[in-house]
Amino acid sequence: MFYYFVAYLCLMIKQLALCALLCTPVCTAIAQTDQEKTTAYYNKLKASGDVARLAYFFSQMPKGGDLHHHYSGSVYLETYLDWCKDKGKYIDSFKYSIVDDTAADRISIDALRKNALHYRNLMSLWSTADFYNHSAPQVPPDQHFFNTFGFFSPISGNFKAGLAELKRRALQENVQYIETMLSSVSVSIKSTTYNASLYRHLATRDENGLTALFDSIRTSLAKIAIDTAVTNYISALRDARTGIDDGNFTMRYQTYANRLKDPSTVFISIYAAFCVAATDTNIVGVNFVGAENDPVSMKDFWLHMRMFRYFKSLPQFEKIHLALHAGELAPGMTRPEDMGYHIYESLTIAGAERIGHGVDLPYEDAQAILTHMAAKKNAIEINLTSNEFILGIKNERHPINMYHDGGVPLTISTDDAGVSRSSLTEQYIMLAERYTFTYPQIRSFVLNSIEHSFMNPYMKTHHKALLQRRFAAFEKMVAGMSK
Structure with a gap:
């Protein structure tokens, strides 16, 4: 009898062990991670339409970087x-x-x-x-x-105080990196000598002759004036950025040219911008500003793109990063045929690595653009508030879903938060209210803002690790709220 009892007991132990073995994966699958709990909580907020709690969610969420950011338009009028x-x-x-x-x-x-x-x-x-x-x-x-810029521009050059304010605001809303378009380079050279020749090449589309002309203009420019402009710019930036960077926050800078000037002036401005970016590693990119539908912008666009291509082809500038405003157009702002090429040529002719706005995508060769951007990992800088105000484009009219479905990396940015009376937090609230992106997708957009920044590899690695730690803390907090 004792033998049968022992045998029965052994059989029961084996069965219990088998049950435990079988149950372990099930129990593990049931236990949710903090990220999964955060996703579930976000879904609940979306379904309930509780915008106030959604606003709190995004105010606390780490936002990584703001990559499409104009310094003077981001300081508030107060x-x-x-x-x-x-x-x-x-x-x-x-x-x-x-x-x-x-x-x-x-x-x-x-x-x-x-x-x-x-x-x-x-x-x-x-x-x-x-x-x-x-x-x-x-x-x-x-x-x-x-x-608006004409009103506050006389006072906006107080860079040291302005950058400090932008940093304080960024930290308050959990932003760890800003890549701001600070200012153009002030060059004393004022030459219109080459305008007639430039326009002649524009009319004939003589690209070989244009390159030779560019060589002639560049070599004829007063080197002392260019060097002086570069030195003054870097000196002013060095003073302004003192105390901005620390372990939790970094700011880097783009300089730019204005597309509304005559072509000789634009050429000189782009050249000076590239010289500055090649001299100071804190200036991480070059950009191009000004209303894209302006008659001068439209007329000279072909020339402008080839100017950027020319400077990018020079050995001393080949590593300079380029982000361009392109496709900031809506139907009615210009002729339909003039909306068909701005994004594409900014990418394929000028060599832009990121596109700012890109709203006229549906009116260009969208498939070619999406294929190019996805293959090259060229990010799109989405600016919901300014696209709505300036262009009247919002909700389903905005091509944000086209970019996302096409495999283009999305980043969310403010453009001119001071002018728009907005913030990066507000951009994410609008994103959640208007579109069906999931929390993991929104999380990936935040990660993109660091991955597709123009920071050097060392700083990018630092900020990726910092962002992951901040997400872990945020998701732990939300997981605790959602119990």
């Missing part, structure tokens, strides 16, 4: 008014421009702030605030947007 007061400047009470204390019709900054009418008028001119709340005749939204 700060610009502080700077005006500090420098003894006043505001013209009719035009709302910055004036000296000797000007007629001046009003002090303190008096302006106490006068609700003047203050709101200034806010409506220096930013996009309340634009759609007015019924009086107004300039078009895109013109209004670009006009």
Whole structure:
């Protein structure tokens, strides 16, 4: 009897062990990771339409970097008014421009702030605030947007204070990297000598002759003037960026040329920008600014793209990163046929590694663009707020889903947060409200903002590790909230 009891007991132990073995994978599968719990919580917020909690979710979420960021358009007007007061400047009470204390019709900054009418008028001119709340005749939204820069530009060169403010705001909303378009390079050379020749090559599309002309222009430029401009720019940046970088935050800079100038001036500006980027490693890229639908922009686009290709072909500049505004166009802003090539040529002729905006994708050879960008891992910089205001493009009209489905790396950015009275947090809230992206997909967009930055490999590795740690802490917090 004892033998049978022992045999029965052994059989039961084996069965229990087998059950434990079989149950282990099931129990492991049931246990959710913090990321899975965060995904479930995000899905719950989306389904409930609880925008307030969604806003809190994104305010706490790590956001990595902001890659499409204009310095002067990102400082808020309240700060610009502080700077005006500090420098003894006043505001013209009719035009709302910055004036000296000797000007007629001046009003002090303190008096302006106490006068609700003047203050709101200034806010409506220096930013996009309340634009759609007015019924009086107004300039078009895109013109209004670009006009704002003319009001605060006389005071915006206070780079040291401005960069410090941008860093404080970035840290507050869990942003660890900004790649800002700081300013163009001020070159004393003012030459229109070559404009006739440039336009002749534009008319004939003589690319070989154009390259020879570019060589001639570049070698004829006063090297002393270029070197002086480069030295002054780097010196000003060195002073302004002191104390900005630390273990938790990094800022890098792009310089740029303005596409609205005559072609000789644009060529000189691009050359100076490349020289600066080749001299200082903190200047990580070159860009191109100005309204893309401007008549000068449209007329000279072919020349502009070949200028960038020319400078990228020079050995001393071949490693310079290039991010270009392209496709910031909507139907009606120009002729239909003029919307068919800006993104494509910015990529394939100029050699852009990232595209800013890219909104006119549906009106170009979208498949060729998506194939190129996916293969080259060229990222698209998505700017939802400014695309809506400047172009009137939002929701399903925006090609964000086309880029994503085409395998193009997406990054979410602010463009001009001060002008738009917005933030990177708001961009993610809009992304969640308007589109069906999952939390893992949104998480990947944040990771893209570091992966597709122009930081050097060492800094990129540092920020990838920092971002992963921040996501781990964030997801642990959300997992605790969702119990």
